[in-house]
Amino acid sequence: MKVAGIMSGTSVDGIDVAILEFEHHFKVLGFHTVPYPDDVRQAILSVSNTQVHTADIARLSYLLGELYAAAVKETCTKIGIPLAALNLIGSHGQTIFHEGEPIDYLGYRIASTMQIGEPAVIAKRTGVTTICDFRADDIAAGGKGAPLVPAVDFRIFRHPEISRIALNIGGIANITVIPANAYIENIEAFDTGPGNLVMDALMGDARFDRNGETARRGKVDQELLRELLRNVYYDQAPPKTAGREQYGPDFVARFAHLKQADAVATAAELTVHTIAKAIARYPGAEEVIVSGGGTHNAYLMERLGAVLKQEVRTATEYGIDNDAKEAIAFAILAYESFHGRPGNVASATGAARAVILGKCSVP
Amino acid sequence: MKVAGIMSGTSVDGIDVAILEFEHHFKVLGFHTVPYPDDVRQAILSVSNTQVHTADIARLSYLLGELYAAAVKETCTKIGIPLAALNLIGSHGQTIFHEGEPIDYLGYRIASTMQIGEPAVIAKRTGVTTICDFRADDIAAGGKGAPLVPAVDFRIFRHPEISRIALNIGGIANITVIPANAYIENIEAFDTGPGNLVMDALMGDARFDRNGETARRGKVDQELLRELLRNVYYDQAPPKTAGREQYGPDFVARFAHLKQADAVATAAELTVHTIAKAIARYPGAEEVIVSGGGTHNAYLMERLGAVLKQEVRTATEYGIDNDAKEAIAFAILAYESFHGRPGNVASATGAARAVILGKCSVP
Numbered sequence: 001m002k003v004a005g006i007m008s009g010t011s012v013d014g015i016d017v018a019i020l021e022f023e024h025h026f027k028v029l030g031f032h033t034v035p036y037p038d039d040v041r042q043a044i045l046s047v048s049n050t051q052v053h054t055a056d057i058a059r060l061s062y063l064l065g066e067l068y069a070a071a072v073k074e075t076c077t078k079i080g081i082p083l084a085a086l087n088l089i090g091s092h093g094q095t096i097f098h099e100g101e102p103i104d105y106l107g108y109r110i111a112s113t114m115q116i117g118e119p120a121v122i123a124k125r126t127g128v129t130t131i132c133d134f135r136a137d138d139i140a141a142g143g144k145g146a147p148l149v150p151a152v153d154f155r156i157f158r159h160p161e162i163s164r165i166a167l168n169i170g171g172i173a174n175i176t177v178i179p180a181n182a183y184i185e186n187i188e189a190f191d192t193g194p195g196n197l198v199m200d201a202l203m204g205d206a207r208f209d210r211n212g213e214t215a216r217r218g219k220v221d222q223e224l225l226r227e228l229l230r231n232v233y234y235d236q237a238p239p240k241t242a243g244r245e246q247y248g249p250d251f252v253a254r255f256a257h258l259k260q261a262d263a264v265a266t267a268a269e270l271t272v273h274t275i276a277k278a279i280a281r282y283p284g285a286e287e288v289i290v291s292g293g294g295t296h297n298a299y300l301m302e303r304l305g306a307v308l309k310q311e312v313r314t315a316t317e318y319g320i321d322n323d324a325k326e327a328i329a330f331a332i333l334a335y336e337s338f339h340g341r342p343g344n345v346a347s348a349t350g351a352a353r354a355v356i357l358g359k360c361s362v363p
Numbered sequence: 364m365k366v367a368g369i370m371s372g373t374s375v376d377g378i379d380v381a382i383l384e385f386e387h388h389f390k391v392l393g394f395h396t397v398p399y400p401d402d403v404r405q406a407i408l409s410v411s412n413t414q415v416h417t418a419d420i421a422r423l424s425y426l427l428g429e430l431y432a433a434a435v436k437e438t439c440t441k442i443g444i445p446l447a448a449l450n451l452i453g454s455h456g457q458t459i460f461h462e463g464e465p466i467d468y469l470g471y472r473i474a475s476t477m478q479i480g481e482p483a484v485i486a487k488r489t490g491v492t493t494i495c496d497f498r499a500d501d502i503a504a505g506g507k508g509a510p511l512v513p514a515v516d517f518r519i520f521r522h523p524e525i526s527r528i529a530l531n532i533g534g535i536a537n538i539t540v541i542p543a544n545a546y547i548e549n550i551e552a553f554d555t556g557p558g559n560l561v562m563d564a565l566m567g568d569a570r571f572d573r574n575g576e577t578a579r580r581g582k583v584d585q586e587l588l589r590e591l592l593r594n595v596y597y598d599q600a601p602p603k604t605a606g607r608e609q610y611g612p613d614f615v616a617r618f619a620h621l622k623q624a625d626a627v628a629t630a631a632e633l634t635v636h637t638i639a640k641a642i643a644r645y646p647g648a649e650e651v652i653v654s655g656g657g658t659h660n661a662y663l664m665e666r667l668g669a670v671l672k673q674e675v676r677t678a679t680e681y682g683i684d685n686d687a688k689e690a691i692a693f694a695i696l697a698y699e700s701f702h703g704r705p706g707n708v709a710s711a712t713g714a715a716r717a718v719i720l721g722k723c724s725v726p
Contacts, residue, residue, distance in 0.1 A: 039469050047417060054412050057420065058460040058475040059468045062502070066471055097421040105422045106402050108429055112421040118475075119722065120499035136483035137724070139425070340725075359482065359722035361500070362703075 002029070004075065004128070005331030006068050006091040008117075012036060012044050015068060017075040018327035019086070022335055030079035031324035034071040040064075047116075048096040057096070057116060064094055065121025072126055089130040090334025090358070092326070093117040098135070100144030100349075113145045119361040131334040131358040138344040143351030144241075150176040150189035150348040152329035155336070156320060157289055158182055164287045165279055165310070169294025171197035172242050173275055176348075177282050189348035190238035193274035194247050196293055198267040201252045202260065209264055212299025218265030221258055228254070228270050234277050239347050272303045279308060291315035291322055333357055365392070367438065367491070368694030369431050369454040371480070375399060375407050378431060380438040381690035382449070385698055393442035394687040397434040403427075410479075411459040420459070420479060427457055428484025435489055452493040453697025453721070455689070456480040461498070463507030463712075476508045482724040494697040494721040501707040506714030507604075513539040513552035513711040515692035518699070519683060520652055521545055527650045528642055528673070532657025534560035535605050536638055539711075540645050552711035553601035556637035557610050559657055561630040564615045565623065572627055575662025581628030584621055591617070591633050597640050602710050635666045642671060654678035654685055696720055 007016045014035035020026045036044070040063070047057050068091055076083045093115030102109040119132035135145035153166035153176035166176040173195035177188045199215070200208045209215055233242065255263035271294075279285060288310045294300055295314045305312045315321075320328060333343045342354035370379045377398035383389045399407070403426070410420050431454055439446045456478030465472040482495035498508035516529035516539035529539040536558035540551045562578070563571045572578055596605065618626035634657075642648060651673045657663055658677045668675045683691060696706045705717035 037469070043469060049417050051414060051416050053414050054410060054420070054460045054477065055462065055475075057417070058462065058477040059466070059473050061477070062473050062475040063469055063471055065503070066473075097417045099418065099421065103422070106400070106406060106426055108426055110422050110425050110429075112418075112425040112481075114417065114421040114424070118499055118503065120496065120503040124500070124503040124718070132722070133483065136481055137487070140428070140481065140483040140487040355487070356725050359495070359724050361722050362719050 001087045001335070002081065002085050003088045003090065003331040003335050004072050004086055005327040005329065005334065006072065006089065007326040007330055008036070008092070008094050009326065010095060012041050015071040016324065016327040017071050018324045018331055019075060019079055019081070020328060020331045026332065028319060028324065028328060029081065030075065031321055031327065032071070032075040032078050033323070034067070034074055040067065044094055044096070061116035062118045062121055064116055065118035066125065068117050069122045069125035072122070083126060083128070086126065086128045088334050088338055089122060089126065089128050090134070090330040091117060091119055091122055091130055091132045092134065092330045093132055098145065100139065100146055111139050111144065113139055119359070123361040123363045127363045129363060130361045131337050132361065133359045134330065134333055134343065134357040136359070137355045137357045138349050138351050141344070141351040141353055141355045143344060143346065143349030145349065147174065147189065147348055148333065148344060148357070149329055150187065150345040151184065151343050152332050154178055154182070154184055154187050154345070155332050157318065162286050163284050164289060165282060165285045167275060167288050167290045169195040169271070169290060169292040169300070171195050171200070171244060173271060173294070175275070175278055177285065179284070184342070184345060184354065187345060188238055189345055190240050190278070191242035192278035193234060193242055194267070194271050196297070197244060198247050198252060198270065199264050202255055202263045202267055209297060212268065212297040214261050215265040215268040216299045218259070218261030218263070220269045221262055221266045224254065224258070225266055225269055225273070229273055234274050239350065268300055268303060271300065272307050275304065276307045279310070285310055288312050289315055289318060291320065291325055295322060364450045364698070365444065365448050366451045366453065366694040366698050367435050367449055368690040368692065368697065369435065369452065370689040370693055371399070371455070371457050372689065373458060375404050378434040379687065379690040380434050381687045381694055382438060382442055382444070383691060383694045389695065391682060391687065391691060392444065393438065394684055394690065395434070395438040395441050396686070397437055403430065407457055407459070424479035425481045425484055427479055428481035429488065431480050432485045432488035435485070446489060446491070449489065449491045451697050451701055452485060452489065452491050453497070453693040454480055454482055454485055454493055454495045455497065455693045456495055461508065463502065463509055474502050474507065476502055482722070486724040486726045490726045492726060493724045494700050495724065496722045497693065497696055497706065497720040500718045500720045501712050501714050504707070504714040504716055504718045506707060506709065506712030508712065510537070510552070510711055511696065511707060511720070512692055513550065513708040514547065514706050515695050517541055517545070517547055517550050517708070518695050520681065525649050526647050527652060528645065528648045530638060530651050530653045532558040532634070532653060532655040532663070534558055534607060536634060536657070538638070538641055540648065542647070547705070547708060547717065550708060551601055552708055553603050553641070554605035555641035556597060556605050557630070557634050558655065559660070560607060561610050561615060561633065562627050565618055565626045565630055572660060575631065575660040577624050578628040578631040579662045581622070581624030581626070583632045584625055584629045587617065587621070588629055588632055588636070592636055597637050602713065631663055631666060634663065635670050638667065639670045642673070648673055651675050652678055652681060654683065654688055658685060
């Protein structure tokens, strides 16, 4: 069975398409990104979480359906497989609103999310059954609709004999703990604390510490590090979620007395040690598999290797291109839904139960 | 198989639920309307085809999902069947935008439609598989996404030996021609011309001609009638669509020289004769089955009976309550989609082909 996953993220750069082949396991046949035209990118930003005319959302949703279908066709051509060989498409859609925590709304407690990119258009143009709206079902089951990636980590990295931890270092860092031979109910996933966002903030206009060169030149302020590590969050038992807001300007100001290189080195060490604290809860874990922007920070990866007792690898070594990971994820989630299997990890999203994700449009 | 259909129309009065039982044919087990709370009605109007915050659409969509699920439960209780006996739900959703004719949009020709009322919530709350977004697939197939009722007329009124015409007299009047023992490809559907809207406009503040009492007192202006019937539209071969706009203030002004009763009588006669002209294309039709607001106009029904050579009946005689018809329709369309059968009539919507309608959410 050949399945395409389509993802377009909140950065609104373009449309990522991964095509997977499933037999006993799966392999990635190819990956391709189609950039958004400038006017489409502007249109998406103009309807996302803001004041907008209903017409613009509806029209854009159908237009994105056309573009997603075209991106799938282009990817098939690039990889050299006929469109007709595709059996299924999973499309995340473009998120234009997400509110995972319920609010009071007209007398009800309502959480909600909104992805556009009409799947009926994708299905009709490609001739391939298309699943969309993966987050809606988790929210309907009481979850926050995110993160969905732990379920995919499980499917990618689960091993019959090796106990693994998938570590994603984005702005925030999070881990998915996958015991050997686990069922999905056995896995745990939570945020460990800061990923790159404190380092990034401290780099100012440079935006990020390329290869960790700045941190490498710096000296860790051990006193500040000890103080920061004393935060109760790092010792709390999961499930738990670290918000970007807790590492905002007030937090960054605590590094203000340090030279930039020392500040960044201390922030890197905070990331490494909070990850290590979280991973220390799972002494049986044998491998740590890292993905996310943090993998490009050579210094950070070295420090992780030094501090963790486990073997530290990157997802790329397992055939999972960092850039392709989310598109791969939605191919896998579509495959699971198609077979009537749940896709969320209830402990990660806060849902009352694991549920089948997505809505199905036929050609 | 027991199927619930949920409809909430553009009048935003409330949530109509019909529950049908399908065996060889179907029977309506019950019908129930749950009025919208005032604040919900206001919220719907405030997001429909207007300037709005994305958040309001997302939140309202999930709230409507809750209300639709509650309405289905209430209907089950009222009818006296357990919720668990339901096998399927078809939910039309609340239309907040519809643009069936394509427009130029960022370099593409885009038609679009938008119904809200999250089906993942309906499915999860009721435990029943829910199909939504019936119009999207027709639009994706090149159609206008409307009307979908002809397909339902076919399923309700098709007879192995009797050739029938379903006539709906709303603002505009339209017919669905269903030959004896027809396949769905054999049916035709089109607007015949004015239904009630010219009469209604001529009634001014009274809004409509109750029971046709005003028209009954009036005298038809034969010269004006002949002149109006000369419009090329009424002789055109179908498919064709009569827009409300062609019967706007300019059209109504042509009756200005007449006394009100004479004007209304002439407008009623125009409705009757344009319907008769359309039906005359199908000399084999044996029965005309009328639904819509026009059935409440006794004078109009009498005139139809007098002018048409066919037997004239109302849909109510066939067990189809006028108020319940659309909710019934979406139960039937869901049933068809669930069985992998197309639901649109391509000749009525302008779609390139008949397609399976809707997206499926599972509990």
